[in-house]
Amino acid sequence: MSRRSEAVLAVLTACFFWSGPILCAAARSQQLNDRPIIGVLAQENLPGDQFAAGFSYIAASYVKFLESGGARVVPIRINRTEEEYTKLFYSINGLLLPGGDVDIQTSQFSRAARIFYNLALKANDAGDYFPIWGTCQGFQQLSVLTARKNLLTLTKTKSVALRLTLTPAAQSSRLFRSFPKDLLQTLTDENITSNFHRWSLSMQNYSRNAKLKRFYKVLSTNSDGEKEFISTMEAYRYPFYAVQWHPEKSPFEWIDKPGMVHSISAVRTSFYSASFFISEAMKSQHRFSSPAEEDKALIYNHQPVYRGMTAVFVQNYYFD
Numbered sequence: 001m002s003r004r005s006e007a008v009l010a011v012l013t014a015c016f017f018w019s020g021p022i023l024c025a026a027a028r029s030q031q032l033n034d035r036p037i038i039g040v041l042a043q044e045n046l047p048g049d050q051f052a053a054g055f056s057y058i059a060a061s062y063v064k065f066l067e068s069g070g071a072r073v074v075p076i077r078i079n080r081t082e083e084e085y086t087k088l089f090y091s092i093n094g095l096l097l098p099g100g101d102v103d104i105q106t107s108q109f110s111r112a113a114r115i116f117y118n119l120a121l122k123a124n125d126a127g128d129y130f131p132i133w134g135t136c137q138g139f140q141q142l143s144v145l146t147a148r149k150n151l152l153t154l155t156k157t158k159s160v161a162l163r164l165t166l167t168p169a170a171q172s173s174r175l176f177r178s179f180p181k182d183l184l185q186t187l188t189d190e191n192i193t194s195n196f197h198r199w200s201l202s203m204q205n206y207s208r209n210a211k212l213k214r215f216y217k218v219l220s221t222n223s224d225g226e227k228e229f230i231s232t233m234e235a236y237r238y239p240f241y242a243v244q245w246h247p248e249k250s251p252f253e254w255i256d257k258p259g260m261v262h263s264i265s266a267v268r269t270s271f272y273s274a275s276f277f278i279s280e281a282m283k284s285q286h287r288f289s290s291p292a293e294e295d296k297a298l299i300y301n302h303q304p305v306y307r308g309m310t311a312v313f314v315q316n317y318y319f320d
Contacts, residue, residue, distance in 0.1 A: 036093040036281035037294070038066045039076045041116070042319050043100045043109035043137075046312075051305050053318040055079075056108075060304040060315035062098045062135070065248035069274030071281060073299045077319050078108035082115055089119045091297070093284035094131045094277065097138025099196070099246060104141045105150060113138075117145045124238050131239035131280035136197050139233075139242035143201045146215045151206070152199040156224040159259040161191040162245070164220040164231060173219050175234050175241055178276045183268055192266040193231070193245035194259050195222070200229035200244060216242075239280050247273040254309055 040063065042056040049057070056078050063073045074092055076085070095116050102109045120130045134142040144150050164187045170176045176184060186192065203221060206212050220232040222244075231244045246253075250266035288294035304315035 032282040033093060033285055034282060036071045036278055036284065037074055037091070037288075037298075038071045038094045038096055038278075038281055039074050039088065039092040039116075040066070040096045040098060040299075041076045041109060041112055042078055042317075043098070043102050044078065044107060045318075046101060049316075051307050051316065051318075053305070054320040056319045057316045058299075058319075059098060059100075059313040060317060061248045061252035061313060062096060063299055063304075063317070064252045065270065065274050066096060066278065068251070068271060069276075069278035071278045074297045075299050075302065075317060075319060076112060076116075078112055080112070085112060085115045086119060088297075089116060089123075089130075090286050091288040091293070093286050094133070094281035095120065096277075097132065097134040097141050099136030099138065101137070104137065104144050110141060110144075113141050114145055117142070120240070121238065128285075129239065129280075129283040130286070131241070131277065131284070133277045134240075134242040135248065136244060136246060139244045140197075140199055140201070142240065142242050143212065143216075147209050147211050151201060151209060151212070153202045153205060153227065153229075154198055155200040155202075155227050155229055157195045157197050157200060157222075157229075159257050160195050161259045161261045162193050162195055162222045162231070163191050164188055164193060165222060166220050167218050169217050170219040170232075173217065173234055174239075174280075175232070175273075175276055176219060178279070179269075179272050183265060183272065186265040187269065190263075190265065192250075192261045192263055192269065193247075194249045194261055194266075195231075195245050196249075196259060197244060200224075200227070203228045203230060206230055216240075239283075241277065241280075243273070252314070253312075254314055255312060256310075 040058050042058050045052040045057050066073050104110045123130045216233040218230050218233050221228050222231040234241045247270040250270050302317050304317050
């Protein structure tokens with residue numbers, strides 16, 4: 001049996017044991033795509049960014065995070081038409097909603113995220129596999145899109161490293177099932193997940209909202225000492241994943257602040273997170289219309305700007 005066949009068999013076996021029918025649809029009928037391309041959604045520039053060129057940016061750490069898992073990246077610019085977003089949706093194999101600091105109900109970031117989210121729901125319902133990953137602000141955006149309201153609450157988590165409190169569902173989850181057991185143990189024992197957020201989805205608000213409870217399975221929680229909030233979740237029926245912490249920061253961001261962790265275990269966590277998401281994207285068969293169109297869209301056509309070792313993001317890509 002070839003390596004490709006073995007990989008497909010492994011996906012099918014895993015799918016049978018721990019995924020639902022929608023999640024298995026693409027894996028049953030299609031081979032893996034070993035050239036996945038992930039779209040990363042840009043967002044409005046941070047206020048006061050002296051390096052900003054254009055009006056939107058993507059932190060380079062998210063690009064490197066995805067590349068470390070074996071994917072290429074296409075930037076998704078804001079202020080594009082729904083028709084343009086739809087065309088791009090059917091060209092890429094997954095979507096990453098990054099962290100940041102924009103309004104997740106009224107910004108151009110939130111508008112584009114809503115369009116892609118709805119396209120992904122329809123595609124997956126039709127057996128067209130398309131995964132979404134949300135980090136920090138991306139986590140929050142997914143919660144708002146699903147609940148159709150903002151249920152976030154303020155927490156004292158602006159710059160702190162935390163250990164994960166894994167729920168019973170974590171062991172059988174699609175995401176954490178792919179992690180080595182020793183790494184899962186470290187995640188529960190040591191403060192290695194970087195948190196840089198003011199807003200969180202509390203367990204209380206999640207539990208009170210029927211839409212969220214039906215849609216997402218809670219894989220881990222954390223506490224700021226006063227409020228318990230969700231730190232990791234995945235959708236029951238869709239390949240949607242959300243982390244309130246930052247797996248991309250440990251290997252790729254270097255600002256000297258509390259909450260930044262560069263230990264071997266933290267870097268391994270980043271790798272296994274990226275590797276898992278890219279394995280999901282490999283189940284998508286979306287393609288660009290031509291090699292020329294693909295080449296034109298890739299982020300290799302843009303140069304990241306070095307912002308200095310004291311910047312929140314060491315490098316950013318900027319877009320008009």
